[in-house]
Amino acid sequence: MIRQKLYENIYFSGITDPKFKSNRISVNLMMPLREDTVSSQAILPFLMRKGSKKLPDFTLLNQRLAELYGASLDADVKKSGSCQILNLSIQSLDDRFSIGGEAVASECAKLLCDLTLEPHFENGQFPQKDLELEKQFLIDTIEAEINEKRIYALNRCTSILCEGQPFGIGKYGTVEGAQALTAQMCTDAYRQVIKTARIEILFIGSGDSGAVMEVFRSAFADVQREDRPFEVQKPDTSVKNLKQVTEPMEVTQGKLVLGFKGQEMDSQEKQNAAQVMCALYGGTPFSRLFLNVREKLSLCYYCAARYDKVNSLMLVDSGVEIENEQKAREAILEQFEVMKRGDFTEEELQNTFLSLINALRTVEDSLGGLENWYLTQIMLGTSCSPAEQIERVSKVTRQDVIDAANHMLLDTVYFLTAKEEA
Amino acid sequence: MEKKIIKSARIGDEYLEIKHPTGLTILLCPMKGYNSAYALFGTNYGSVDCCFKTDKEEAFVTVPEGIAHFLEHKLFESEDGDAFSKYAKTGASANAYTSFDKTCYLFSAAENFEASLEILLNFVTSPYFTEETVQKEQGIIGQEISMYDDDPQWRVYFNLLGALYHNHPVRVDIAGTKASIAKIDAKLLYRCYNTFYNLNNMVLSIAGNFEVDTVLELADKILKPAEPITIDRGEVKEPDSIVKSEVVQNLPVAAPLFYLGFKEKAGDVVYNTKAQVLYELLLEIVAGETSPIYRKLYDEGLINAVFASEVMGGRDYIVNFFAGESRDPHAVKEQLLGYIAQLKRDGIDPAAFGRCKKAAYGRQVRSLNNVESVASLMLLSHFSGIQSYDVLDFIADCTLEQMNELLRSSLDPQKCALSIVEAAEE
Numbered sequence: 101m102i103r104q105k106l107y108e109n110i111y112f113s114g115i116t117d118p119k120f121k122s123n124r125i126s127v128n129l130m131m132p133l134r135e136d137t138v139s140s141q142a143i144l145p146f147l148m149r150k151g152s153k154k155l156p157d158f159t160l161l162n163q164r165l166a167e168l169y170g171a172s173l174d175a176d177v178k179k180s181g182s183c184q185i186l187n188l189s190i191q192s193l194d195d196r197f198s199i200g201g202e203a204v205a206s207e208c209a210k211l212l213c214d215l216t217l218e219p220h221f222e223n224g225q226f227p228q229k230d231l232e233l234e235k236q237f238l239i240d241t242i243e244a245e246i247n248e249k250r251i252y253a254l255n256r257c258t259s260i261l262c263e264g265q266p267f268g269i270g271k272y273g274t275v276e277g278a279q280a281l282t283a284q285m286c287t288d289a290y291r292q293v294i295k296t297a298r299i300e301i302l303f304i305g306s307g308d309s310g311a312v313m314e315v316f317r318s319a320f321a322d323v324q325r326e327d328r329p330f331e332v333q334k335p336d337t338s339v340k341n342l343k344q345v346t347e348p349m350e351v352t353q354g355k356l357v358l359g360f361k362g363q364e365m366d367s368q369e370k371q372n373a374a375q376v377m378c379a380l381y382g383g384t385p386f387s388r389l390f391l392n393v394r395e396k397l398s399l400c401y402y403c404a405a406r407y408d409k410v411n412s413l414m415l416v417d418s419g420v421e422i423e424n425e426q427k428a429r430e431a432i433l434e435q436f437e438v439m440k441r442g443d444f445t446e447e448e449l450q451n452t453f454l455s456l457i458n459a460l461r462t463v464e465d466s467l468g469g470l471e472n473w474y475l476t477q478i479m480l481g482t483s484c485s486p487a488e489q490i491e492r493v494s495k496v497t498r499q500d501v502i503d504a505a506n507h508m509l510l511d512t513v514y515f516l517t518a519k520e521e522a
Numbered sequence: 523m524e525k526k527i528i529k530s531a532r533i534g535d536e537y538l539e540i541k542h543p544t545g546l547t548i549l550l551c552p553m554k555g556y557n558s559a560y561a562l563f564g565t566n567y568g569s570v571d572c573c574f575k576t577d578k579e580e581a582f583v584t585v586p587e588g589i590a591h592f593l594e595h596k597l598f599e600s601e602d603g604d605a606f607s608k609y610a611k612t613g614a615s616a617n618a619y620t621s622f623d624k625t626c627y628l629f630s631a632a633e634n635f636e637a638s639l640e641i642l643l644n645f646v647t648s649p650y651f652t653e654e655t656v657q658k659e660q661g662i663i664g665q666e667i668s669m670y671d672d673d674p675q676w677r678v679y680f681n682l683l684g685a686l687y688h689n690h691p692v693r694v695d696i697a698g699t700k701a702s703i704a705k706i707d708a709k710l711l712y713r714c715y716n717t718f719y720n721l722n723n724m725v726l727s728i729a730g731n732f733e734v735d736t737v738l739e740l741a742d743k744i745l746k747p748a749e750p751i752t753i754d755r756g757e758v759k760e761p762d763s764i765v766k767s768e769v770v771q772n773l774p775v776a777a778p779l780f781y782l783g784f785k786e787k788a789g790d791v792v793y794n795t796k797a798q799v800l801y802e803l804l805l806e807i808v809a810g811e812t813s814p815i816y817r818k819l820y821d822e823g824l825i826n827a828v829f830a831s832e833v834m835g836g837r838d839y840i841v842n843f844f845a846g847e848s849r850d851p852h853a854v855k856e857q858l859l860g861y862i863a864q865l866k867r868d869g870i871d872p873a874a875f876g877r878c879k880k881a882a883y884g885r886q887v888r889s890l891n892n893v894e895s896v897a898s899l900m901l902l903s904h905f906s907g908i909q910s911y912d913v914l915d916f917i918a919d920c921t922l923e924q925m926n927e928l929l930r931s932s933l934d935p936q937k938c939a940l941s942i943v944e945a946a947e948e
Contacts, residue, residue, distance in 0.1 A: 119555030121533075122888045146827075158820070162811040166877040169884025193884040197533060229821070237826045240847060243776025247674050350774045353668045386610035395604075398658060401665035419669055447611075454613025454633070461557040461632030462615075465730070466892050 110299040114309030123305025124467040126189035129297040133184040133266040139277030140289035145175035152214035169193040180479045181410040182266035182333035205307040213319035225283040238278045253355035257514035261359035298330040339509040359512035362412035373500035378407035380452040388435040439505035530911035545722035545748040549900040551729040559730035560893040564626035567718035569696040577752040586705040588698015591620040605645040614638040623836040643744045651708040682781040682941035721748035727901040730893035778944035780851035783843040785937045795906035799916045805831035815861040
């Protein structure tokens with residue numbers, strides 16, 4: 101990875117690999133995740149995705165994308181630790197495959213710069229009409245969480261687990277927050293973001309990253325910026341009383357989510373050990389949870405664990421029949437005791453390494469995989485490649501895994517259950 | 523052993539097509555620079571194949587709905603443990619899926635390719651079912667079916683198919699129902715297996731980081747020659763007409779979900795495959811993000827960014843549909859039908875045609891970026907009677923006249939149904 105500081109708090113990272121037939125460029129605007137700004141910031145990528153000064157009309161913009169060989173332009177909001185990340189990305193065919201020899205990559209970069217720095221304004225603000233539509237879309241997106249029960253239950257558990265902390269805030273904000281947005285608020289938020297955000301630009305593909313970087317360097321040359329340090333807030337990992345929340349909804353299958361907080365995960369080594377522990381516990385189809393809770397007991401259709409390094413959190417989620425909730429919960433926790441005691445075989449541990457290594461090597465085979473990987477590295481303040489991470493993970497010992505399990509404390513049990521018949 | 527190189531003159535990519543002496547077709551595309559290999563072992567058999575016989579059998583058999591998917595689950599088990607625990611020793615990430623007309627077993631491996639392939643070839647060719655293991659699976663799949671029953675996206679889709687098709691099994695959930703899977707037993711599973719998992723009805727497709735010789739040596743070692751087989755799937759008597767023009771279900775959703783589908787005239791499998799590629803382009807022209815109607819619906823707040831159009835087809839069915847979230851699905855339907863009628867009258871704008879064609883071409887080339895889509899495309903193309911790169915040629919060779927003709931012969935308002943999932947009124 102080539103990483104260059106373009107200006108204060110603005111970085112360009114390029115990963116070039118000739119095997120790809122396309123290029124992916126993304127602009128990531130990183131802001132603190134705060135309740136009072138979450139909504140006005142969340143709507144920005146979608147407003148920016150609508151047009152620029154040069155292409156002030158949504159249809160004109162889409163026609164331009166079609167001409168760039170069906171380039172896909174995506175707007176998204178992510179969250180990582182105490183940060184909200186506003187993401188605009190474009191992906192298209194590499195210049196080598198264009199029929200008329202067009203410089204597709206540079207044109208895509210220019211388009212992305214225009215959308216980011218020269219949005220389409222009417223009377224100095226985002227157009228009212230765009231605002232109304234995107235507000236509604238934001239509200240729909242928040243409410244659509246309800247449709248995806250598994251994701252909904254995970255999000256609910258995360259909010260309870262991280263109550264009062266930035267990571268407990270939903271990345272899209274709330275329906276009320278979205279409803280209250282005005283064109284003035286969004287325009288002010290936009291100016292604040294362009295002035296103060298930490299900006300990470302990523303290029304991944306087979307094209308010339310140098311040429312693309314120069315497009316960004318010149319586009320950002322005249323942007324007025326405020327120098328302020330980019331601060332990341334450490335997550336609060338204290339665990340007091342076990343929080344137990346049950347919520348009824350119209351479902352036939354219940355969703356049980358257990359939230360754990362990692363304690364003193366203050367080094368790369370401990371983080372890696374926690375990752376291996378979580379994979380052994382519930383991250384593979386031969387994990388403790390999959391084999392025991394799903395296969396042997398037939399209690400759940402899915403039962404899996406995932407670990408979030410940036411926040412030192414582990415979530416276990418499962419889909420269970422309502423009447424089996426207690427049994428499933430006991431079985432999940434019983435397997436966790438196995439982890440803490442180290443009652444797993446050497447073979448299980450070695451197989452878990454193989455599976456993690458396979459996943460890490462596969463990261464380099466897709467543009468999206470590489471983008472996620474390097475963005476997470478940036479959030480962790482490291483720049484480790486997947487190959488380097490394989491080396492590190494391989495050093496984790498059995499004792500490290502047992503220690504990691506003993507440093508993981510259960511904080512929240514969330515259950516999404518059926519509504520009682522009236 | 524017949525070996526053929528399939529090459530794309532347009533982009534220079536190529537792959538190998540091999541007819542193995544056992545009857546299996548092997549498609550291999552080694553890709554430079556990739557760490558992983560993606561292997562698919564698939565049979566031309568899916569949820570719609572509920573009634574069949576072979577050339578050696580007298581009578582047709584009708585099997586319970588959901589049996590192809592059930593069989594997929596069961597194959598992972600053998601006498602000496604399940605396939606996942608074997609893959610655990612190689613680090614490969616493995617899975618399987620059943621669609622309307624295909625069942626595929628797959629793995630992705632960045633290391634230990636040979637050992638992983640050995641597992642794949644072995645377990646798919648070694649069925650092992652007992653009444654006891656069948657019963658246990660009924661519990662697990664029952665849970666999976668409950669999950670789909672709660673899934674509004676899944677419901678709105680199958681409700682549409684139920685409104686379009688009278689008899690065709692495409693109208694039934696791939697996993698079946700709790701009642702239908704209760705009728706499955708070991709004997710029925712063997713009957714399906716012995717018919718459809720004949721190597722002459724199967725394909726092994728691999729792309730990415732691997733050696734061709736490794737694959738051929740393993741195939742020689744593990745696979746046993748299969749008797750040539752002809753499978754008669756009977757004929758589904760499906761009228762051209764639809765069942766009903768609207769279906770509504772209540773489930774807790776924020777904004778109503780809708781699917782507006784058109785039942786199209788299907789031909790043979792090659793015709794349907796080419797038609798799907800061209801329909802995809804047509805739908806993009808009609809209601810893609812660059813079209814005037816998309817703009818109008820969006821500006822009026824009738825659709826949002828999740829609006830999409832898609833074509834779905836197989837051996838003897840093709841459906842075109844528009845789907846999304848809307849506060850007023852009826853208004854979306856009315857406007858789309860009005861616009862389609864106008865377009866049929868006035869013809870397609872040549873500039874729009876050129877733009878959409880360029881975009882479709884770019885996206886198709888880009889899909890050859892990753893091992894997964896290359897292996898999948900080789901397999902799907904083979905079962906559809908074409909070769910992978912034909913798809914690029916269909917797009918590149920398509921003319922405006924062809925598109926106008928296709929438009930005028932499809933998207934018939936008489937053969938269109940609207941499926942809605944919305945929250946119950948409190």
